[in-house]
Amino acid sequence: MNRIEAIYSLIDDKDKVVDVGCDQAKLSLLLAKRNQPSIASDISENVINKAKNDIKNDLIDLRVSNGLSNIKEGEADTLVLAGMGTHTILEIINNTKLRFKKIITISNNYHDILREKMNAFNYIVDKELIVKENNKYYNLIVFKEGKTKYSRKEILLGLNHIEKELYNEYLNHLLKKYNKIKLSSEDNNPKIDEMIRMLGDVI
Numbered sequence: 001m002n003r004i005e006a007i008y009s010l011i012d013d014k015d016k017v018v019d020v021g022c023d024q025a026k027l028s029l030l031l032a033k034r035n036q037p038s039i040a041s042d043i044s045e046n047v048i049n050k051a052k053n054d055i056k057n058d059l060i061d062l063r064v065s066n067g068l069s070n071i072k073e074g075e076a077d078t079l080v081l082a083g084m085g086t087h088t089i090l091e092i093i094n095n096t097k098l099r100f101k102k103i104i105t106i107s108n109n110y111h112d113i114l115r116e117k118m119n120a121f122n123y124i125v126d127k128e129l130i131v132k133e134n135n136k137y138y139n140l141i142v143f144k145e146g147k148t149k150y151s152r153k154e155i156l157l158g159l160n161h162i163e164k165e166l167y168n169e170y171l172n173h174l175l176k177k178y179n180k181i182k183l184s185s186e187d188n189n190p191k192i193d194e195m196i197r198m199l200g201d202v203i
């Protein structure tokens with residue numbers, strides 16, 4: 001299962017989806033195949049013009065939009081933010097008054113900060129899934145509305161993984177990665193040490 005298929009598998013056919021940062025609108029194309037309408041938006045006018053040229057499908061509403069600025073109340077209840085960094089994702093959430101029953105993210109970095117700050121916006125982790133595409137791991141996180149108190153382990157390593165085998169493989173990959181960073185760096189980095197300790201405890 002690739003990243004887009006993984007996101008697709010977590011969307012119900014009644015969900016009203018907006019895919020922000022849609023690029024080629026691959027997710028919307030999959031949804032349209034099962035007759036599900038969706039909004040596919042991107043900050044780039046070029047991206048949307050190209051998609052409008054390539055895709056002729058009435059079920060796909062292509063829009064230029066910086067984050068959720070061109071999405072109106074009631075148009076969507078499920079938000080997809082994939083292929084961007086945690087800071088962009090948080091900025092998009094911070095800049096909107098819209099609320100969502102489900103937010104599916106695949107951030108490129110800082111998943112600990114994402115879990116922590118989303119909690120501050122009253123969104124908690126519902127479930128997580130590790131996806132492997134072209135030998136690279138992606139940490140998909142589904143958020144739902146709520147507020148919680150996470151343990152440090154949950155903040156750093158995630159929680160509620162729906163597929164354990166790939167998650168364990170991912171943890172081993174992380175341990176190797178952080179050990180390599182530690183070996184190649186002359187300075188002491190407390191966060192790297194904490195990750196190595198935490199990973200050592202769970203593997």
Ligand SMILES: C[S@@+](CC[C@H](N)C(=O)[O-])C[C@H]1O[C@@H](n2cnc3c(N)ncnc32)[C@H](O)[C@@H]1O
Pocket residue numbers: 003020021022023024041042043044047065066067068081082083084088092
């Ligand atoms: C790497 S692509 C990811 C495409 C697709 N979502 C995926 O996961 O394969 C990131 C896309 O996000 C768009 N983007 C970046 N910042 C954005 C923002 N603030 N609002 C909307 N789109 C944004 C970029 O123009 C780009 O098309």
